[in-house]
Amino acid sequence: MGHIEFRDIYKSFGPKHVLRGVSLNVDPGEVFFIIGQSGAGKSVLVKHLIGLLRPDSGRVLLDGVDVTDFKEKEFYPIRKRCAMVFQNSTLFDSMTLVDNVALPIRKHRDVTVKEAREMAVDKLRLVGMHTYAERFPADFGDGMRKKVAIARALTLDPEFVIFDEPTTGIDPISAAMVDKLIRHLSDNIGVTSIVISHDLRSIFGIADRIAMLYQGKLLLDGTQEDYKNSDNPIIQQFIQGQPEGPMEV
Amino acid sequence: MSPMHKIARTFQRPLHLLGDWAMGWFHHIGGLGLLTWQVLVYLLPWKWNFDGPETWRTMYRVGVKSFPIVVVTAVLVGAIMVIQSGLYIEQYGAHGLLGWGAGYAILRSVGPILIGLMFSGRVGANNTAELGTMKVTDQIDALRALSIDPVAYLVMPRFMAMIVMMFLLVVVGNATALIGGALTSQFLLDVNMVLFFQSVVTYVLLEDLMHGLMKSVAFGFAIAIISCYFGLQTSGGAVGVGRAVNASVVGSAIALFAIDYAITYAAL
Ligand SMILES: Nc1ncnc2c1ncn2[C@@H]1O[C@H](COP(=O)(O)OP(=O)(O)OP(=O)(O)O)[C@@H](O)[C@H]1O
């Protein structure tokens, strides 16, 4: 349980070829990082997993089940098992924070509205946002919204979680807290996580395995050690954050 | 480029634009049809799918907040109808027909269409902007990612609320327009208010009222589907939201007149 496979995924938007044959395997319970330049197609790739985007060719497998040709309706049960934290948080701004988090509980669990809200406050406590439960998303900056989005994604106790840049725009303390949470989900609950990140501290802090996308293809799939020891100049440039080098921008 | 080529290009260009324009229309008509179909399916008792809290929130926002503006518009419409017909009424001394003239026009057509246009400008545009902003900020995808069907969660409540509220607003609008007409006839034309109402009650048929109310339901239906559709298909950031609102208001207006024409014609 908890295995994810991308098999030779191609995806273009009009003339723009974003993914050009990406294959990845994520093992159960792993914290799997995807890194790469802005525009490399990281967000596009992970959206294929829950059917928000469909590949031009290639296959997506979840626990060995080929979900590539699933209809929108058939994806709904999968999305309950596989949660996603979007890059820009995507809280519903017509609702308070607690209603945001309570929404999936209210829709998918057989509980009263009151119980759903209590459960939501518990989830908010997990990310330290419970004191702001009755405020609206517009009152907060990126960092705090992202924390609430993480709480919302965890409400249905998913087996897989996709975190799209969970620590971008967050202060270092909260970022460390988020990293710890991701590690905890994997180590103690067996959640499989895919984390998209530019944050070198997270990458070299909690990653079990790292995949780097470059020009629509997989450049390297390996452990932290593999990356540190890699003699590929592009990888070295990226993980050291050098402004100049062989990488094409 | 050869001169022939240039000439060919000059002729091709309008055709090209015409083609693009037609494609755009067909695209939207197809999309509207699809959304209507989905909504109708969710209305089936065994597929019944919509969200309670979201429906109440929308009802309040759509209806309660529109009442003041509808009342003001309706009073003025009633007054205008009476002043306009007053000219002829005076000339022919047919004071007893004033209520009939104004009431007939208001109930059958003028009331529903004007309130419909107000409704589309206020509620429809607002709705398209809200859904459009949700779309371009990925909130619609976020709903899908939470296994919540955007049509069931967002469109159904709005659909129900808009039809119910459009109906109620037309009922209230009709009443206030008649009151506005009566007051105007009393104080501006010196035609007794009682005579005005007697004329309405005697000559205006229940069928006239029903005719207008039927239109109001059809208008609510159209505005709901059109404003939701253009909201949900928004793309391209803030500019895209502007474009979507524009398309929604124009589309609704065209639809209202087309429906008004069709129903009026069918009832002849
Ligand atoms: N719906 C879409 N329509 C058209 N182009 C798109 C769409 N989604 C993504 N793209 C394009 O695909 C490319 C990859 O986008 P993506 O969001 O996956 O990048 P990313 O690797 O996540 O970058 P970042 O680190 O900035 O988030 C971009 O050039 C983007 O313009």
Ligand SMILES: [Mg+2]
């Ligand atoms: Mg991204």
